Amino acid sequence: MKLTLNKIAEIVDGDLEGDGSAIVHDVAEIQNAGKGEITFLGNPKYEHFVNDTEAEAIIVDQDYDGQYKNLIKVKNVNLAFSKMLDHFRPSPPKPEPKIEKSAFVSEKAILGVDIYIGHNVVVEDGAVIENGAVIKSNSYIGVDSRVGANALINPRVTIYHNCTIGEDVIIHSGTVIGSDGYGYTRTDGGIEKIPQKGGVVIEDNVEVGANCTIDRGTISDTRIGRGTKLDNLIQLGHNVKVGKYCFIVAQTGIAGSTTIEDGVTIAGQVGIAGHIRIGKGARIAAKSGITKDVPPDTTMFWYPAREQRQARKDIINIRRISKLKDRVKELEKIIETKKG
Amino acid sequence: MKLTLNKIAEIVDGDLEGDGSAIVHDVAEIQNAGKGEITFLGNPKYEHFVNDTEAEAIIVDQDYDGQYKNLIKVKNVNLAFSKMLDHFRPSPPKPEPKIEKSAFVSEKAILGVDIYIGHNVVVEDGAVIENGAVIKSNSYIGVDSRVGANALINPRVTIYHNCTIGEDVIIHSGTVIGSDGYGYTRTDGGIEKIPQKGGVVIEDNVEVGANCTIDRGTISDTRIGRGTKLDNLIQLGHNVKVGKYCFIVAQTGIAGSTTIEDGVTIAGQVGIAGHIRIGKGARIAAKSGITKDVPPDTTMFWYPAREQRQARKDIINIRRISKLKDRVKELEKIIETKKG
Amino acid sequence: MKLTLNKIAEIVDGDLEGDGSAIVHDVAEIQNAGKGEITFLGNPKYEHFVNDTEAEAIIVDQDYDGQYKNLIKVKNVNLAFSKMLDHFRPSPPKPEPKIEKSAFVSEKAILGVDIYIGHNVVVEDGAVIENGAVIKSNSYIGVDSRVGANALINPRVTIYHNCTIGEDVIIHSGTVIGSDGYGYTRTDGGIEKIPQKGGVVIEDNVEVGANCTIDRGTISDTRIGRGTKLDNLIQLGHNVKVGKYCFIVAQTGIAGSTTIEDGVTIAGQVGIAGHIRIGKGARIAAKSGITKDVPPDTTMFWYPAREQRQARKDIINIRRISKLKDRVKELEKIIETKKG
Numbered sequence A, B, C: 001m002k003l004t005l006n007k008i009a010e011i012v013d014g015d016l017e018g019d020g021s022a023i024v025h026d027v028a029e030i031q032n033a034g035k036g037e038i039t040f041l042g043n044p045k046y047e048h049f050v051n052d053t054e055a056e057a058i059i060v061d062q063d064y065d066g067q068y069k070n071l072i073k074v075k076n077v078n079l080a081f082s083k084m085l086d087h088f089r090p091s092p093p094k095p096e097p098k099i100e101k102s103a104f105v106s107e108k109a110i111l112g113v114d115i116y117i118g119h120n121v122v123v124e125d126g127a128v129i130e131n132g133a134v135i136k137s138n139s140y141i142g143v144d145s146r147v148g149a150n151a152l153i154n155p156r157v158t159i160y161h162n163c164t165i166g167e168d169v170i171i172h173s174g175t176v177i178g179s180d181g182y183g184y185t186r187t188d189g190g191i192e193k194i195p196q197k198g199g200v201v202i203e204d205n206v207e208v209g210a211n212c213t214i215d216r217g218t219i220s221d222t223r224i225g226r227g228t229k230l231d232n233l234i235q236l237g238h239n240v241k242v243g244k245y246c247f248i249v250a251q252t253g254i255a256g257s258t259t260i261e262d263g264v265t266i267a268g269q270v271g272i273a274g275h276i277r278i279g280k281g282a283r284i285a286a287k288s289g290i291t292k293d294v295p296p297d298t299t300m301f302w303y304p305a306r307e308q309r310q311a312r313k314d315i316i317n318i319r320r321i322s323k324l325k326d327r328v329k330e331l332e333k334i335i336e337t338k339k340g
Helices: A005-011 A044-051 A077-088 A308-319 A321-339 B005-011 B044-051 B077-088 B308-319 B321-339 C005-011 C044-051 C077-088 C308-319 C321-339
Strands: A015-017 A037-040 A057-061 A071-074 A163-165 A184-187 A190-193 A200-202 A222-224 A299-301 B015-017 B037-040 B057-061 B071-074 B163-165 B176-179 B184-187 B190-193 B200-202 B213-215 B222-224 B299-301 C015-017 C037-040 C057-061 C071-074 C163-165 C176-179 C184-187 C190-193 C200-202 C213-215 C222-224 C299-301
Touching: A005 A015, A005 A071, A005 A077, A037 A077, A057 A077, A071 A077, A077 C184, A077 C190, A184 B077, A190 B077, A299 A308, A308 A321, A308 B308, A308 B321, A308 C308, A321 B321, A321 C308, A321 C321, B005 B015, B005 B071, B005 B077, B037 B077, B057 B077, B071 B077, B163 B176, B176 B200, B184 C077, B190 C077, B200 B213, B213 B222, B299 B308, B308 B321, B308 C308, B308 C321, B321 C321, C005 C015, C005 C071, C005 C077, C037 C077, C057 C077, C071 C077, C163 C176, C176 C200, C200 C213, C213 C222, C299 C308, C308 C321
Parallel strands: A037 A057, A057 A071, A163 A200, A200 A222, B037 B057, B057 B071, B163 B200, B176 B213, B200 B222, C037 C057, C057 C071, C163 C200, C176 C213, C200 C222
Antiparallel strands: A015 A071, A184 A190, B015 B071, B184 B190, C015 C071, C184 C190
8 A cells, every 4th residue: 555755754753854745665674675665764784775775765763864865754763664564564464253173172261252262272271361362373271371362372382371471462482381490409319399389470561482481480470571572582480570661682591580670671692690680771781691680770791790881891801911911021021121 | 278387397307496386378488478378498598588577487497597486497498398389289180091082193103001192292103102191282292202101291392203201201391302413514515414313312200391402313312311300492412411310401502412421510501512521410600601521520610611710710800900900000100210 | 224345335435445345234323333333433532432443344534544444435424424324224204295184274275296284284374385395293384484395394383474485494393483573662652563574585405403483574584595504492583684505503593684694604502693794604603792793704702702813812811810910919029129
């Protein structure tokens, strides 16, 4: 569905600088965009493409001061571009409400209205599937677990027993919610398993990526707060509490009983030790290892992690040790000469 | 089922200090425990909660010298607390022996007695399911593989062909046993795959967490020894041999043909190179990278890893380079002055 | 099927030094090989086993200058040994063409000839399964996705909608292709999801290990080039482009919009930042963290990564800081004495 730039400016609540009657029929990345395509400049690394692109128009930040034939200036470039994606590349429709024949739904499960349960899905005794939820094929919903209204469970997800998935939650394929926490105790005879009897609670509007593992609590629940977004292959240990509106990037692991407060950003491949607290609004740089509490609004880096400026200084210092050695050698020579 | 403290002390083989007639109806974490709940002090970080908790009683180590209205002193706090968890939070019962209608079980598979095979499970030709094994829904058991007596295969597990799972083994959801090892050779034409013809042997009493990947051997088997416990998202390469009673924490990867001897503890996000040997009882700290053999009973840390005390010294030294530079600068000034 | 050494030398195009009439009935690793077994020496670490092995013969590099009763010298040891594996340990046959009864195949899917679709597989509307493809049990093929000729999709794989899998591709169990990229933007109200509307293209002859996650692109496709081989538990973010004939080892993560050129080798547990470029033929050592573009044919190491020789020098320098401190202390003493 084609749009004029005037119409687009209206949709994204932006200021058009250029030809409002120009027509757009698709979105594209700035390095690939051609005639009739709208693109965006969301990352300064891509600014040099402005000179080369053949895009019909570019969505830019309201403070952008470069030149292009057609610019649409907005407050939030990503948000504006999202609207274009939604317009020009409509999502596949939500499946029609239905329970596929090959699904197994226990007679003791409780089902809302307008739900979709895919092929080979298993819904065990006491599970509750709330209104409008979609559970795609080959997923498993354990005993007494609850899937919230309008949640989207992608194909091949496992939710063990006694877990609660909030409203509008999205869980991607391969993710496992509620497997046993890693708890053992060495005994004379070998190793004894500590039973894991808590659950997992995932609050509303959370998204969990693919192939994550979120262990159930030992006594109380492992919990992910409202609006938090997890990427892929993330490990949350038992009893972890993640606050609201956090970002956790791929392959990060958080050990048992640690608390992540609200609004924390954790980059990829980070490791966080158990039984610690990451303060509100803290940021952890990629691949860092956190072994102690982190104060609120602090940025941490490296392993073992320090406040980011200190860590960077440490790294620069390492790279200058050779020079320092040279200076010491020089001093030694001078002293030696004087001695002689 | 309520218990008096006298009864609990008997069950956990502990010494009660306090009111033996007090009644407990549930377990709780020390920071949350209230009246009628029993808790435990398993980690000294939580000792300060003893002042605030409203728990009916606390299970503590026999050497604990703090005060509380009701203490039960035991040799192994975790073990005692496990018994309380088992008592107050009974596990869901093992499923009744049954083969669900939607399961596919080959006529050439061999089935023991008292087994449960869940919905949409596939059991291929020649597979052997021993007495009392439970295979939960949507799992796959490949050709000629064997699931040991009383093993528990959680939903959505894959066991490729020619793998052996021991007695009482627990495998969590999403784990893949027996995928091809990563073996290729560059040729003139590109890259050639080296066939992977060994299997995987998982000995009795092993537990494997969720979404792990354990590759089959090239010629002989990849092997995990009796009683070893793996956390989630762990990678074992082809031909790896893990000994008995090891702990391997989440997101650790062990490259091909490496041997881990008995009783080794490997923390989270560790990487271990291929074709090396980790000696009996060694300990590898979190996020370490091991590139060489590790002698028995050694603790290794950092990347590239060193014996832990040395690694810690290195890290402290890094943090003091700035001071060292200042000292060198000071010396340079003095020398310069003397020259002048 | 037994072979003489003469026959083996012929099959692997090698030069036999020894008894051509000796008979081999199986393959074995050099440390385990016994009478009648052929082994290989592919890694110099194992050379000392030549003295102990009881193998009937050893396949060695054409330049090997050690002694053994029967040696077969070849240009590519791994390739020669592969042929022996294929001979003595034949693979299970490809399943007979068939669509298992419990599979769900949409009427709007397009099916080639000689395909196998396993138990509980779901093939959605518009999906295309090309000639000779094998889709094993409990896998999911989304709307409008394509599985190329003779591709092998192992059990429990997810391919979301609009993804393309090339010819002869192998995908291992648990892998998820086409889950949403990790794209959000913070707004006044919280966090808004950026729709992910591109696909994934996996070119011919790629192999992807178990439990990997390969996200779909935001606008254009995430892409893996011809002949590239991925190990297990690997994360590729949205819009990543991987070139041809690359190796990527287990647990590596590549963040969004990064380009990996042809022939790159990335070892295990590496992290690569988003929006950067890794030049042709570059090599990244295990556990490294790459934050900037890497020039072609460069080897990078450590975190933050540097060119490998520099990184190694940095690490050696760290280990010598204590000595440097001692030298500074010594100088300070001398100066102090002179002052006194």
